[in-house]
Structures are given as C-alpha cells and as structure tokens.
Amino acid sequence: MTDTAKPGPKVLAIANQKGGVGKTTTAINLATSLALSGHRVLLVDVDPQGNLTSGVGRKGERAEAGTIYEALLTDAPPEGFLLSTQVDNLSLIPADRNLTGAEIELVSVPAREHRLRRVLDPLRAQFDLIFIDCPPSLGLLTLNALVAADAVLIPLHCEYFALEGLADLVGTMRRVRGSLNPSLDIEGVLLTMYDDRTNLGQLVARDVREFFKDKVFNTIIPRNVRLGEAPSHGMPAVLYDARSRGAAAYVALAKEMLARHAA
Ligand SMILES: Nc1ncnc2c1ncn2[C@@H]1O[C@H](COP(=O)(O)OP(=O)(O)OP(=O)(O)O)[C@@H](O)[C@H]1O
Numbered sequence: 702m703t704d705t706a707k708p709g710p711k712v713l714a715i716a717n718q719k720g721g722v723g724k725t726t727t728a729i730n731l732a733t734s735l736a737l738s739g740h741r742v743l744l745v746d747v748d749p750q751g752n753l754t755s756g757v758g759r760k761g762e763r764a765e766a767g768t769i770y771e772a773l774l775t776d777a778p779p780e781g782f783l784l785s786t787q788v789d790n791l792s793l794i795p796a797d798r799n800l801t802g803a804e805i806e807l808v809s810v811p812a813r814e815h816r817l818r819r820v821l822d823p824l825r826a827q828f829d830l831i832f833i834d835c836p837p838s839l840g841l842l843t844l845n846a847l848v849a850a851d852a853v854l855i856p857l858h859c860e861y862f863a864l865e866g867l868a869d870l871v872g873t874m875r876r877v878r879g880s881l882n883p884s885l886d887i888e889g890v891l892l893t894m895y896d897d898r899t900n901l902g903q904l905v906a907r908d909v910r911e912f913f914k915d916k917v918f919n920t921i922i923p924r925n926v927r928l929g930e931a932p933s934h935g936m937p938a939v940l941y942d943a944r945s946r947g948a949a950a951y952v953a954l955a956k957e958m959l960a961r962h963a964a
Pocket residue numbers: 719720721722723724725726727748750752835836837893894895922923924925926928929930932947
C-alpha cells in the first residue's frame with residue numbers, strides 16, 4: 702500500500718508553563734475556525750481554571766459522565782464526557798475546579814501519566830483534530846497532555862522574556878520523548894499578542910525565529926481587544942466578531958496549519 706494520504710498529527714497539546722500567553726485563546730479560536738470549515742474537532746480542557754470551558758459558553762457544565770476530572774480518575778467510557786457546543790462539529794470535554802485535586806490524586810494511580818491518553822485514544826476515530834488546553838505548569842496534568850499528544854503547539858507572548866522558561870518546556874518534552882511518548886513532535890510555535898507599534902515585538906519575533914526556525918508559524922496573532930472581550934460573552938472571538946483582526950488571524954492560522962499538514 703502506498704502512503705499517499707500522509708495523516709498530520711491529530712492530537713495537539715497547547716502548552717507553555719508560562720501563564721497568560723494565549724494558550725486558551727488559541728485553543729478556542731483555532732478549533733472553532735477548523736470546525737467552521739467542516740472539520741470534526743474536540744477541545745479538551747485540562748486546566749482547573751476551566752477557561753476553555755467557559756470560553757465556549759459551557760462554564761460549570763458537566764457531560765453525562767462528568768468532567769475531565771472523572772474521565773481521568775475513573776474507568777468510565779470516554780464517550781460519556783463529550784459535550785456539544787454552540788458550534789457545529791465542535792465538541793468539548795469540560796473542566797471545573799474539581800480538577801485541582803486531580804494533580805494530587807493522580808500521583809497514586811497506576812500509569813498516572815497515561816490517563817489522558819487512555820481517554821483520548823478511543824475518541825481519535827470520531828474527530829479530525831483534538832486540542833488539549835494545558836494549565837500554566839509542567840505538573841502531572843500537562844505531562845498527561847504531552848503523553849496523549851502527537852505534537853505540541855507552543856504559544857509565545859511577544860514580550861521581552863518570551864524565550865526564558867521555554868527551556869523547561871523543551872526539556873520536559875525531551876524527557877517525555879525519551880520514555881513515555883517517543884513520537885512527540887513540535888507542531889509549531891505561535892507568536893501571540895504581537896504589538897506592531899513597538900520595536901520589541903519585532904525583536905522578539907526575530908529571536909524566536911532564529912531559535913525555532915521553520916517551526917514558527919508565519920501567522921502572527923496581534924494584540925486585539927476583541928480576543929480579550931469574547932470570553933466574557935462565552936463565545937469564540939471568531940464568532941463574536943468575525944471581522945476583527947484577532948479573529949482573522951486565527952482563521953489564517955487554521956489555514957496555515959491545514960496547508961502544513963497537507964504538504
Ligand atoms: N492576542 C490577544 N490580544 C488581546 N488579548 C488577548 C490575546 N490573547 C489572549 N488575550 C487575553 O489575555 C488573557 C490571557 O489569555 P489566555 O487565557 O488565552 O492565556 P493562557 O495562556 O491560556 O493563560 P493561562 O496560562 O492562565 O491558562 C485572556 O484574558 C485573553 O482573553
């Protein structure tokens with residue numbers, strides 16, 4: 702059999718242990734853009750803050766079998782954790798504050814780093830892409846995401862210390878590759894909150910490209926108030942204000958990602 706249809710990575714962890722760099726915003730708007738263009742997409746909230754869950758208008762909601770907390774800590778079938786969203790083709794595994802305890806409770810569970818993989822593997826056939834929104838830490842929840850994922854998408858805030866601390870993430874990925882998930886790849890580095898009125902943004906962008914080379918997406922996400930406002934309306938920015946620069950950038954990112962996968 703010839704390998705004509707090379708499948709791209711399907712499960713993507715959106716990770717950076719630094720807080721507030723645009724992980725959740727990227728998960729919501731990239732996933733929604735892809736769902737709007739007809740792809741079957743699943744969002745997985747692995748952050749006890751639950752920002753992804755509230756950002757798609759599902760704050761405090763549980764699926765039939767519960768939230769990601771029960772998905773990780775019980776053996777209930779994964780299908781029971783899927784919630785629909787206001788967007789066709791976009792599903793969610795929600796999270797709430799209970800997940801805070803999981804980081805500790807998982808420690809004594811057998812194969813504790815593989816729990817999320819166990820949940821997502823049976824769901825792969827139902828979706829074209831699965832995005833995992835990680836918390837701002839390199840703890841057991843993020844580790845579970847890195848073990849479950851085919852590749853990592855790293856959002857980087859365009860500011861002075863952007864690259865600092867990234868060594869920890871890259872080091873963690875290297876360790877995961879060495880043992881728990883040898884095929885873990887870097888999907889790409891995404892420059893976020895870019896302000897073209899300052900030189901600093903351009904300098905940081907240049908440094909990041911020097912370091913990560915062609916792993917950096919051409920699409921840059923600008924600083925845009927609509928991206929900041931949309932979550933308080935429980936709506937993805939690409940729906941809340943589709944004409945905003947922020948929304949347009951995420952639609953462009955979705956196209957760039959698909960083009961890369963097709964190449
Ligand atoms: N490009 C942008 N322009 C303006 N505001 C943005 C942009 N991207 C994200 N924001 C806002 O900045 C804040 C942090 O973004 P977000 O929640 O996506 O980051 P995060 O990396 O998921 O944070 P955490 O580490 O806490 O999970 C949010 O209030 C979000 O609405």
